[in-house]
Amino acid sequence: MDRPEKMKYCVVGNIVKEHTDKDGIVRYGSRAFPGGRKVYITRCLWHGEVEVLGMNRYKTYVYDLVPLELIENIRFKRTMSPIMVERMKNTDEFPDTWWGYKEEDRIGAMEYVELLNRIKAGETKEQTLP
Numbered sequence: 001m002d003r004p005e006k007m008k009y010c011v012v013g014n015i016v017k018e019h020t021d022k023d024g025i026v027r028y029g030s031r032a033f034p035g036g037r038k039v040y041i042t043r044c045l046w047h048g049e050v051e052v053l054g055m056n057r058y059k060t061y062v063y064d065l066v067p068l069e070l071i072e073n074i075r076f077k078r079t080m081s082p083i084m085v086e087r088m089k090n091t092d093e094f095p096d097t098w099w100g101y102k103e104e105d106r107i108g109a110m111e112y113v114e115l116l117n118r119i120k121a122g123e124t125k126e127q128t129l130p
Helices: 083-088 102-118
Strands: 007-013 019-020 026-028 037-046 048-056 060-067 069-078
Touching: 007 102, 037 060, 037 069, 037 083, 037 102, 048 083, 069 102
Parallel strands: none
Antiparallel strands: 007 037, 007 069, 019 026, 037 048, 048 060
């Protein structure tokens, strides 16, 4: 690749197609995203919610907090999409929420995938720390 800054390593997942809320009502997708939609997951993890970037129900790219249980198929990926790379670069609020294109970024993103999958599997904080 001749211009590595045009690529970023990232963590992605899909919004679950349907789930049952606390009142027993079947819901489809999340508040902002339809079921099955691919979202890019940031490093921001707060009390079981992650900040994600993705195309919402109205076909615009937005950031939103999504409960981790509403995201499935969490995996490592790299993106060369000019739209996504640009949105990841222009994050004023949290500039360090995305990985870059270097080897340490690849390793960090892969470790974050493992961490999120362990949390989803029900491991406690003490079990996930090395």
